[in-house]
Amino acid sequence: MDSATTVDVAVLGAGPAGLSAAAAAAEHGRSVAVFDEGEAPGGRLVGQLHRERDGRWKVGRDEAERLRDRALGAGATIVAGVSAWAVEPGWSVYLRGDGAAPRVCHARALVVATGAGELAAPLPGWTLPGAITPGAAQVLVNVHGVLPGRRALIAGTDALGLEAAQLLEVVGASVVGVHPVAGVDGAAEPPAAALRRLVGTVGAAAPSPLLRAGGRLARGRVVARAAVPLLPRRVAGVPLRLREAVTALRGDGRVEEAELAAVGADGRLGEARRTVAIDLACVGGGLRPLVELLAGSGCELVALPGLGGVVPLHGPDQQTTAPRAFVAGGVTGVEGAAVCAAQGTVAGLAAALAAGAPPAVRRELAPARARVARRRAEATVRFHPELEPARARMRTMWEARCASA
Amino acid sequence: MSGPERIERHPVLGEVGGRGEPVRFSFDGRPLGGRAGEPVGVALLAAGIRALRRSRAGEPRGIHCAIGQCMECRVEIDGLGTRRACLTPLRDGMVVRTHRDPGSADG
Ligand SMILES: Cc1cc2nc3c(=O)[nH]c(=O)nc-3n(C[C@H](O)[C@H](O)[C@H](O)COP(=O)(O)OP(=O)(O)OC[C@H]3O[C@@H](n4cnc5c(N)ncnc54)[C@H](O)[C@@H]3O)c2cc1C
Numbered sequence: 252m253d254s255a256t257t258v259d260v261a262v263l264g265a266g267p268a269g270l271s272a273a274a275a276a277a278e279h280g281r282s283v284a285v286f287d288e289g290e291a292p293g294g295r296l297v298g299q300l301h302r303e304r305d306g307r308w309k310v311g312r313d314e315a316e317r318l319r320d321r322a323l324g325a326g327a328t329i330v331a332g333v334s335a336w337a338v339e340p341g342w343s344v345y346l347r348g349d350g351a352a353p354r355v356c357h358a359r360a361l362v363v364a365t366g367a368g369e370l371a372a373p374l375p376g377w378t379l380p381g382a383i384t385p386g387a388a389q390v391l392v393n394v395h396g397v398l399p400g401r402r403a404l405i406a407g408t409d410a411l412g413l414e415a416a417q418l419l420e421v422v423g424a425s426v427v428g429v430h431p432v433a434g435v436d437g438a439a440e441p442p443a444a445a446l447r448r449l450v451g452t453v454g455a456a457a458p459s460p461l462l463r464a465g466g467r468l469a470r471g472r473v474v475a476r477a478a479v480p481l482l483p484r485r486v487a488g489v490p491l492r493l494r495e496a497v498t499a500l501r502g503d504g505r506v507e508e509a510e511l512a513a514v515g516a517d518g519r520l521g522e523a524r525r526t527v528a529i530d531l532a533c534v535g536g537g538l539r540p541l542v543e544l545l546a547g548s549g550c551e552l553v554a555l556p557g558l559g560g561v562v563p564l565h566g567p568d569q570q571t572t573a574p575r576a577f578v579a580g581g582v583t584g585v586e587g588a589a590v591c592a593a594q595g596t597v598a599g600l601a602a603a604l605a606a607g608a609p610p611a612v613r614r615e616l617a618p619a620r621a622r623v624a625r626r627r628a629e630a631t632v633r634f635h636p637e638l639e640p641a642r643a644r645m646r647t648m649w650e651a652r653c654a655s656a
Numbered sequence: 657m658s659g660p661e662r663i664e665r666h667p668v669l670g671e672v673g674g675r676g677e678p679v680r681f682s683f684d685g686r687p688l689g690g691r692a693g694e695p696v697g698v699a700l701l702a703a704g705i706r707a708l709r710r711s712r713a714g715e716p717r718g719i720h721c722a723i724g725q726c727m728e729c730r731v732e733i734d735g736l737g738t739r740r741a742c743l744t745p746l747r748d749g750m751v752v753r754t755h756r757d758p759g760s761a762d763g
């Protein structure tokens with residue numbers, strides 16, 4: 252089928268950022284279409300589950316439903332099950348899907364909110380069936396209701412790996428350990444450095460169990476500086492094993508065992524190997540912004556490791572270097588869902604203005620921007636310890652770009 | 657170790673997963689059951705099937721990211737062609753097969 256549609260604002264991605272952008276733009280009288288390749292809106296939020304400090308659970312899918320209802324209530328159209336494969340300045344969005352969805356969408360303003368994706372770690376055997384990402388474990392368990400294995404090993408010691416470990420234990424799997432991944436150079440991250448990095452990823456407000464654990468890690472901060480740090484055996488109820496790295500996954504047609512080696516204080520691996528029987532491995536190499544769609548857009552991209560890698564150069568109103576193109580959420584730097592949603596509101600307001608909303612809407616931008624800062628300060632988890640310096644660097648780069656333009 | 661299984665009651669979320677009608681489908685000729693609308697790859701995982709395609713070298717591959725990003729879960733579905741099993745909704749009577757790249761070792 253060949254069909255086109257025209258709207259004021261096209262939003263790519265229906266995660267917390269995209270849904271918030273759509274709601275903000277639609278609430279100001281713009282016609283809005285949101286496109287997402289998932290079967291239902293919500294993005295990565297639908298798989299998330301966090302325990303608050305008071306023991307209550309914060310359920311991502313409930314929050315996703317609220318955001319969806321707000322966007323729909325404001326009059327936005329959400330089209331699920333279609334992938335955007337290119338954008339052309341002007342703006343035209345090219346789409347692919349099975350159903351009767353349009354093939355191209357023309358829009359005055361564009362909001363790209365494609366989120367973040369998981370990176371693989373270079374671990375021999377990571378391609379075996381039964382080796383999945385930590386994010387996949389969240390989705391399979393919390394969205395699809397399938398326990399992907401009974402005895403799991405987590406390879407990769409970051410926030411997402413700890414989340415996956417905790418979740419698997421909550422639903423009755425046993426987690427043999429959360430281990431660092433051995434590098435191709437035959438070394439792993441030194442345990443003390445890993446501990447310092449984990450402490451750095453705990454946000455200021457830290458309510459969830461991971462984060463209570465983070466608090467415990469933080470109290471161990473002094474200890475972590477010692478040559479032979481005192482490492483906690485269990486963090487947030489899951490066995491964190493910074494002194495033993497995974498060197499390979501093996502099995503006949505599926506993951507059946509993991510091979511482990513001791514990690515010395517300098518990160519070097521010992522000679523001996525031990526194996527542990529498992530039927531599931533969650534292998535995580537961190538998160539990175541999904542910027543591919545911006546390739547042909549004319550938006551300038553910059554590399555800032557603190558934000559997760561290559562991100563669009565963008566300003567305080569989520570504007571990019573391309574006219575009437577805005578970005579929000581994980582695509583601008585990996586952060587939690589609440590920050591992403593707040594950025595989405597800013598992008599939606601700015602896109603509405605760019606697409607002809609009354610100038611009075613401008614007054615709403617400052618409070619919306621302030622909400623982003625507030626959400627960031629309240630964040631319970633930081634995906635990179637250098638997040639704040641990287642955000643500051645982005646501001647400097649944007650100002651320099653504006654001064655020279 | 658009994659492998660993958662459905663979570664009948666999630667301790668926090670209660671009911672999770674597809675609440676669709678029970679449907680029949682097949683994988684490489686083997687008759688299986690699943691729930692309408694759930695991803696094909698989820699129905700296969702719940703049935704204990706993890707290998708969905710063969711790499712060019714003939715190695716088995718299965719669900720990796722579960723959200724449509726890695727392309728490791730490709731299967732052949734009659735009438736649809738090559739599809740990502742983690743995204744494609746299951747329908748009654750679907751005929752699903754292991755995906756093999758043209759020119760792969762055991763293709
Ligand atoms: C696997 C994973 C797990 C995470 N877990 C946590 C966690 O436990 N806690 C936490 O605080 N944060 C977590 N995060 C961080 C996460 O990025 C935020 O929580 C939040 O969901 C990001 O919101 P977003 O709207 O920017 O992007 P997302 O929620 O990622 O939504 C982006 C949407 O865009 C769609 N999309 C992408 N490309 C295209 C395309 N080309 N065409 C059409 N649609 C497209 C996707 O299908 C997706 O629905 C996780 C991130 C990932 C990747």
Ligand code: FES
Nearest residue numbers: 720722726727742
């Ligand atoms: S499992 Fe990654 S695309 Fe389906």
